[in-house]
Amino acid sequence: MVESKADQPSLTQRVEAVLAAVRPAIQADGGDVELAEITDSGEVRIRLLGACVECPSANLTLKVGIERTMLERVPEVSSVTAVD
Numbered sequence: 001m002v003e004s005k006a007d008q009p010s011l012t013q014r015v016e017a018v019l020a021a022v023r024p025a026i027q028a029d030g031g032d033v034e035l036a037e038i039t040d041s042g043e044v045r046i047r048l049l050g051a052c053v054e055c056p057s058a059n060l061t062l063k064v065g066i067e068r069t070m071l072e073r074v075p076e077v078s079s080v081t082a083v084d
Helices: 011-028 058-073
Strands: 031-038 043-050 079-083
Touching: 011 031, 011 043, 011 058, 031 058, 043 058, 058 079
Parallel strands: 043 079
Antiparallel strands: 031 043
16 A cells, blocks of 8 residues: 555654654653744754753753754754754
8 A cells, every 4th residue: 555645744743753752861851842843944943941951961962862863763854953
């Protein structure tokens, strides 16, 4: 059976799925993450919450943990940045 394009998850759904996959590790340290926006150029903008707001390792978590996973799993994504 051939799946139609309508059967494929949307870009937002795939981005949310990646965030759901990384969320338990972030929550284990008292933080959280939520999707703020996906730009037309493929930039995923996320909001870091909880302990992530003041954490000195937040940028490392963002780039090494979240962005790397996002780029591997969602090819349309060009980058992941944090917003306030």
